[in-house]
Amino acid sequence: MSLSETLEASVGGITSAAKQPLLSVDSLTRVYGNRIGCTDVSFDVWPGEVLAIVGESGSGKTTLLNCISSRLTPTCGTVRYRMRDGISAGIYKMAEAERRYLMRTDWGFVxxxxxxxxxxxVSAGANVGERLMAVGNRHYGNIRGAAIEWLERVEIQADRVDDQPRTFSGGMRQRLQIARNLVTEPRLVFMDEPTxxxxxxxQARLLDLLRGLVSDLGLAVVVVTHDxxxxxxxxxxxIVMKEGRVIEAGLTDRVLDDPRAPYTQLLVSSILQV
Incomplete structure (x- = not known):
């Protein structure tokens, strides 16, 4: 195959991959005895997209996040993830070791x-370096260098690399957690009320940082928030949730500027009145 044909095939593969969802959730349900955590939830997450799951406390958004991130086994339904080789795999059909590896490498959880x-x-540098070791890095100098680079990227001074997180402020700890998650260049990051x-x-500083990193790295993100x-x-x-069910879904600006479900209208109006 010529160089031009190789490049064409490569570009064609990338284009094809971009047309497929990275994460597909179908009819996901989780119940706790007689109580519904979430029920019959379906959606896709596309490469580079940020999807917000919103709702009041008890709406089921955290249960849903835990189910799709393999932290909690659903009662029924499927969650499929498109691996780097392009194959879509059911995460609950994987062996436990495969899921753990996925969570340490291709996924992040904030x-x-x-x-x-x-x-x-352990030190801030060790927190970041631990993820690198999980993907096979063993050269101490390279690991420390990458840790320092990521600390600076999340606005933590390099001279804090040997300090333990317990000496950090709440905002610094959250930025360190972000660095720890992103150092392995994951394709999908889950965030549970990150601010x-x-x-x-x-909060404002952290949100600016997150928005910049998501844009620069082309991350797909699922973020749970009540804000x-x-x-x-x-x-x-x-996605707007109430009592474990999806009440409304759509483009963020459309949902917030022109909410159609009465519950969403109530949520938006209550924020505007504050």
């Missing part, structure tokens, strides 16, 4: 409380 996503008794519990000024301002700033599309 917790609301950074303590849940960091090792608090929750932070001061308004810290519609966060959803508007970060997401391309939005």
């Amino acid at each position: 917790h609301q409380n950074p303590i849940d996503g960091l090792r608090m008794t 929750g519990g932070l001061d308004v000024s810290v 519609l301002a966060v959803a508007r700033l970060l997401s391309d599309r939005m």
Whole structure:
């Protein structure tokens, strides 16, 4: 095959991949005894897209996030992920070891409380470097260099590389958790209330950082939030949930500027009145 034919085939493969969803959720349901966590939820996430899942406390958004990120097994329904080789695989048909590897490499998960996503008794550099070791990196100098580079990228000074996260502020811990997740260049990142519990000024700074990183890296992101301002700033599309069900879905600006479901109208109007 000539060079031009090789390039054409490569570009054709990329174009074809871009036309396929990265994550496909079909009829997902999770029940806890007689209580519904989420029920009959279906949607796709496309490469480079940010999808927000919004709703009040108890709406089922966190249950849904945990199910699609393999942290919680659904009662029924399927979650399929398109691997780097282009094959779409059911994540609950994978072996447990395969799912764990996927979570350490191709996926990221940013917790609301950074303590849940960091090792608090090792250094900031070790927190970032640990993910690199999970994908086979063993050269100490390269790992430390990459850790410093990512700390600076999330606005943490390089001279803090040997400090433990317990000496960091809440905003710094969250930025460190983001660096830890992104250092392996994942294609899909799950975020659970990433700005929750932070001061308004810290939230604004973190959101600017997240928006820049998502754009620069071309990440696909599923973000759970109760804050519609966060959803508007970060997401391309939005799913609104109530009592475990999807009430409304669509482009973020359309849903927020022209909500059609009464529940969504109530959510939007309550924010505007604050």
